[in-house]
Amino acid sequence: MPIDLEKFKPAYEKWVKESLPDYQAGKMKEIIKKYPFIVSDGVPWTPYKGQPSEQTFALVTSCGFYLKERQPPFDTVSIHGDTSFREIPKTVHQEDLAIAHSHYDHSLAEQDINIIFPIQRFIELEKENIIGKVAETHYSFSYVNDVVTLVTETVPKFISRIKAEGVDVLFLVPV
């Protein structure tokens, strides 16, 4: 576990109670200042081996993308955020995507998704054999405060998906 859940849970519940009025008033700086960041001391590490030209890459973004015709938007109201993720196909186009994330300015990403999710550049590098393969599926998350559900439910599900897809390397682009 990347966080000490026993320590985090009560601190988080207290934070939710105390920060709800500020959250509802949109005082994001205030609530971030009080958020109980508790990350384990060590840094987990898997050594990188091999060559990019022989490997499969998947992208992960936390920009709140979802397929507007086929997937529900993320919850942008709850103080807990939304711990779910959306699967974004390699074949996606700019016009297929919408953004559900209330806490950053989307206007630039709406002009060019590649500044937050550089899928087209990855496909070009695949064609040039600089990378072996762009995975068929990529992953979009949104705003999350409830990291208990995230680390106990969502991420294990996400990791089993990427392992089943044969992903060798993850490239993560947060907002």
Place this chain on the structure above:
Amino acid sequence: MGLIQRMAEEAGIPTISMGNVADRMAHIKPPRALFVKFARGSMFGEPGNVKRQRRIILDALDALKTMTEPGTIQELPYQWKRPDPE
């Protein structure tokens, strides 16, 4: 995002991430990361700067090979609406 990255590394999948807020990265302690001087929501710079987007991905591929210490963060030289260095 940092927790997702850390759990992927724990599960045996090498990762590289990007960041633009040094304080936040110090809290999150990503296993391997590139630091850029761009605003939130535009980690690869201005929309349509294809050459730079490509270059940052190539930087990431290099970083995968050269970063050998857990928690390494490399700062990239690119600046908003300025030409990239040679």
